[in-house]
């Protein structure tokens with residue numbers, strides 16, 4: 418519940434920043450699909466989080482208890498919990514961000530997962546509200562693959578909660594209609610200019626590019642960074658994004674409700690049909 422208030426606060430901050438210094442002034446505040454994206458914000462940030470968070474967290478903790486006898490730090494208690502809070506925050510941030518980078522790779526590279534991830538990439542005008550525009554199945558995938566490794570670390574819940582709020586702030590920033598550079602720090606931290614290229618509709622540089630959430634470091638390290646710094650992408654979306662229904666109920670049921678005929682002859686069916694950069 419407390420997360421919900423943080424989410425509202427962070428969101429209002431970006432509403433204000435985008436009003437003051439919009440990067441793309443012609444885009445306007447009331448863009449198409451904004452109502453849907455505000456629903457996703459409330460759904461994923463509150464209702465669905467409450468619905469799924471308790472039992473997925475409980476499963477992770479139960480599994481941790483079952484595995485405890487086999488863990489190297491079982492006798493001395495939680496290894497991470499013995500560190501100062503700031504160190505716990507830093508470890509949780511780096512580990513969870515790397516895991517999310519891995520999962521985001523899977524969402525693009527596994528054809529079935531890409532079908533669900535298409536909803537996030539169907540946004541045509543980027544702003545902070547696009548951060549929570551994602552399919553409910555993504556939550557299942559992320560939680561299934563993230564919660565157990567994070568529970569095994571055994572740090573304080575408050576440090577993990579702070580990482581969740583910080584990641585939300587950075588996710589909003591990545592999608593925000595703001596334009597600023599981070600200089601050499603952009604080799605470590607992600608930002609709106611670099612994430613815009615993740616949403617590039619073309620195959621320039623391949624589509625397997627810029628998967629980072631908070632840290633861009635993983636993309637630079639593992640060769641998935643692509644960022645022409647002199648320009649923005651010509652179009653945001655994916656090649657056959659007209660297949661994505663515009664109304665909420667059918668988006669929730671996608672890909673069963675794909676707009677028929679829209680994807681014919683296109684490469685929208687699978688990420689694997691995209692040309693690779695390397």
Ligand SMILES: [Zn+2]
Pocket residue numbers: 521524525534537538615
């Ligand atoms: Zn993506």
Ligand SMILES: [Zn+2]
Pocket residue numbers: 537548592612615616
């Ligand atoms: Zn995005």
